[in-house]
Amino acid sequence: MNSFEWSSPRDIAQAAGVATTTVAAAMVSQSGRLSTDGVVFKAGGIDLLDLMKEGLLAPRGIVNLREIPDLAVIAQADDGGVRIGANVTLAQLAADPVIRTRFLALADVAGNSASPQIRQVATIGGNLLQRPRCWYFRSRDHHCARKGGEVCFAFAGENQYHAIFDHNGCAMVHPSTSATALVALGAKLELTGAAGTKRVVGLEQFFLLPEVDIQRENDLTPGEILTAILLPPPAPTSRSIHIKQGETDSFDWPIADVAVALDTAPGGACRAAAVILGAAAPVPHRAKAAEALLVGKTIDADVARAAAHAALQGAAPLTKNAYKLPIFETLVRRAILAVVRGG
Amino acid sequence: MTSADTRSQKYPVGIDSVSMAEIERRVPAGEAPPLPPNAQLAVIGKSIPRINGRAKVTGAAPFTVDVKLPGMLYARLLRSPLPHARVMSIDIGAAERHPGVRAIHVINDVVGRAVETTGQNTPAGTSGRRVLYVGDPIAAVAAVTPEAAQAAVDLIKVDYQPLAFVVDLEDARKPDAPRVFTHPVHGESFAGGNPAGAALPQQGNVLGPNKSGSRGDAAAGFADADVVVEHEFRTQVQTHCCLEPHGLVADWRKDGLTVHMSTQFTAGIRAELAAAFGLPLSRVRVIVDAMGGGFGSKSSAGNYARAAVTLSRQANAPVRLVLDRHEEQIDSGNRPATVQRLRVGARRNGTLTAIAIDTYGTSGVGLGAGIGNFAQAIYDCANFELLQSDVFINAGPGCAMRAPGNVPGAFALEQTIDELAEKLGMDPLTLRERIDLSAVRREERRIGAARFGWNRRRAPGSDSGPIKRGLGMAQSLWGANVRTNSACEVRIFRDGSVEVLSSVQDIGTGIGTVLAQVVAEELGLRPEDITVRIGDTEYPAGPPSYGSLTTASITPPARNAAYQVLRKLIEIVAPSIAAAAGNLVARAGRISTADNSRSIGFREAAAQLPTDQIGVVASRSDDYAGFARKMGDMASAQNALGGVQFAEVAVDTETGIVRVERVVAVQDCGRPMNPLQIESQVQGGILQGISYALFEERILDRHTGHMLNANLEQYKILRSRETPAIEVHLLENYQGMSATDAYGIAEPSNIATAPAIANAVYNAIGVRLRQLPMSPAAVLAALGRIPQRSGPT
């Protein structure tokens, strides 16, 4: 790991005033040699330090956001929804009574990520902004397209953990399982720019496919701070769930994860549905055909089965990851039925 | 032995839960008298917490990485980023000019791999060497800080001429595959699977087949068979994943070399380094305190330790070299991959008529990817044919890993035996009753089946829902190994304190605790009264911690030394209590006559010593009934070790996820010395076996030659939530073979797990998995659930 300058601002205005680069920009290089002039934000540091220790990132300076108290609160929002500070940890989310009752998918996902130790440190903001875990991307010895190189190694190589959708030029899967749940819950992000200007953008729109920009996963601009995640109030008749399936259950990433949120009329038909697949594509993948199939129906096992099948429409597995298809289909079906049955 | 040197004694023999008898043995005169079965002993055979347990769980126990010497430098290795290349030139100029650098060593001679008779590995200056795999060490730097060492490594300029390479086992067998070695190779079987063999045919990257081990006439056997089962099995490369990485602090001084090293064989490292650096044994000292695992990979000094010693000699300062996790994964050894084609023939009544195995595997640039002696030795079968080949690929060399050979070997054979049982319409246990001559395993099957509830086993695929449960079992076989070159000293001091000393090291199994028990039992003291000094070649040379031979090798000399030093003490004190020395025994802290009428406290007795201390060094005598095999210092007892394991699994047929819910293990190790520690060994063997069965796999990129999961994140390994309920039952199997009659446990407990799980998976879903790991992708493929438009992995 390289030496770097360190600063720890106490408020958002101060932090937003520091000239920074995004981590994505700081990692791009034409030559494959590390750039050493970026100044980057750090929250919990789980992902940032991983990248530095693996020799993939060598920033000149680190701006620590952890000392900004405003960023670490979960608060009721004016619209009846919830405002989650970017520095709220996964452990905090998993234990929060409001999240647990009104946004179950988020509580699920926070409580099942990584390991207990990591959850104590990892922030939800950093989680949404973490970089891909593609093993070529994480290897100093593979200068792939996402890092400014010429090729993607995954297509001809070991792609068992890679994408089955939308892998146009890059087949990484978005690493955040929280993103899967938050997209299902209709989350928006509040971003604060250098001059203190704020913008609010839908989380789903925030993520970028490789065909839009292969070198960054999202639309964060230099100097911008993610200040909050905004959750709209869920309809009282809606329920959500997140299921993560790893090869192991401890300290592991998913091979597939699924978030489902359904709003169902009491005793009746489904009014609104969100079916989002994680570990499936370079962004959280919305299974539109499945959603369309659910809306307007009274959901039973057959409807769930049909929707699960529809969720994989357009899937294009690579040489080694077709096994993900039956897993996704199973998880979607089980998630839908679990929501319907209140399980 | 003349009769004056020996005496006759009666020893208890038999399995405690079956029946006990006595046998008369002629034993060397200095041997301690026979021990009764464990039930009649005070300390041996009791579950005693390990003596350094508290230090370990509180973090106080010193590991090699904690060693800090004054003026110590930090070393890093430069490793090849290419899987195959000729090193044209190495420029260390810029690295030398780095202000923190104290020594640079260019590595020309490498060890631990196959050696070409000409060409490769000959030190033809800095431009002659070929690097053979990603991670092949090229140079080492010692500097004042770890950061400076890394910075200097990065400053070394190497001009490589890349060469064609191959990392895929099947690709490597093709006639037109790039050649890893271009000349005939020789070398030892590092991976321990089986002898690489001298003068084997070598075609391209394939060395072999080695036909040794065959017997009878397989063709005739098959002609005689009513039923034949034949299948191919594939096992993956598993890495050792020691929690404590490989590392050492080398301290070269004018008067000799001291090495603090995480090693499973202090005395062996001493011999290896003495020979490598032209030093007398008396001038090399190797020390290890607490250790975080080795599993076979820390048995020799390797390139990294040689580099550290060289740097220390050059810099005139102690040098610390500790590998990082990435280096651990790519260049600290591994369990070779195998492809085994098995054919087993039997008569309708189950009698085996022939076993034929054609196997190849890869130990990277090393040798010895064979399948051990499992199939050769476990079942009664007159006709046995074995063909074994090594295939070279451009990957780090394999080395022995917990029950080398037998682990992949058992995975294939134990599934085949189950399949045979099914074809014969027999229960798997019934078939084994017929073909397994071992009385020990018969009892183990009986106990295991009862504890496990084998009678709950149903027809394959009986569950109707998507989650299907199944039961399976498999057996284990491993040599009862001994190293006769194993010595131990016991000292009694004038204040009554007692020391036991040997260079034997505690790899984590708790041998120090067992030594304290043995000496305490003999001296009538408590284990905590004994000071244990081990892990240092200043003490009498002890055995390695591999081959499951440590307890078998070092406890008999420990007991004999304790016995003999006690006799000396008794001779001295007998007159003071007016008793005949021959009449006195040590028990409950006193030395007393058999009828307890006269006695003296151990402490008061020791106070009568004419000198500050007395001591006796004893070394391992041969097994009383002789060994089955003996080669140099190494021997195998006549009775093999074994065990039987039963596994219960749940298979989610919609996701392919397999979870092991329960394992029952019944194991034998002669006389169990400390059941608590043995159970912990067996649990470790089972956990490593589950991890091998379901999760672990080294993944190499065939286009770049790099290991893609060279960490503990993407290299999947069992952790807390994958840990099932485990029950361990130990047989007491007395054979009257040595002063303790104890044998090993670590390896036998790792052999049956994967096949027991595979058999249980079959019982759950009715489809056999003949490939490891049994990942979701593999399970779904076996179930035919992966859409055809693209192939499974």
Ligand SMILES: Cc1cc2nc3c(=O)[nH]c(=O)nc-3n(C[C@H](O)[C@H](O)[C@H](O)COP(=O)(O)OP(=O)(O)OC[C@H]3O[C@@H](n4cnc5c(N)ncnc54)[C@H](O)[C@@H]3O)c2cc1C
């Ligand atoms: C073994 C393992 C298993 C894991 N399993 C999972 C899992 O199952 N699901 C999952 O979702 N994650 C998982 N993770 C990832 C982990 O949860 C994330 O790395 C973590 O949440 C990142 O948060 P952090 O606060 O440490 O971010 P940091 O490392 O501090 O930052 C991450 C990135 O975000 C940027 N950043 C952080 N905060 C802000 C801000 N407020 N404004 C602008 N930029 C910011 C940083 O510059 C950096 O680029 C796992 C990690 C490990 C090691």
Ligand code: SF4
């Ligand atoms: S999938 Fe994306 S991140 Fe991975 S190697 Fe290809 S371009 Fe790089």
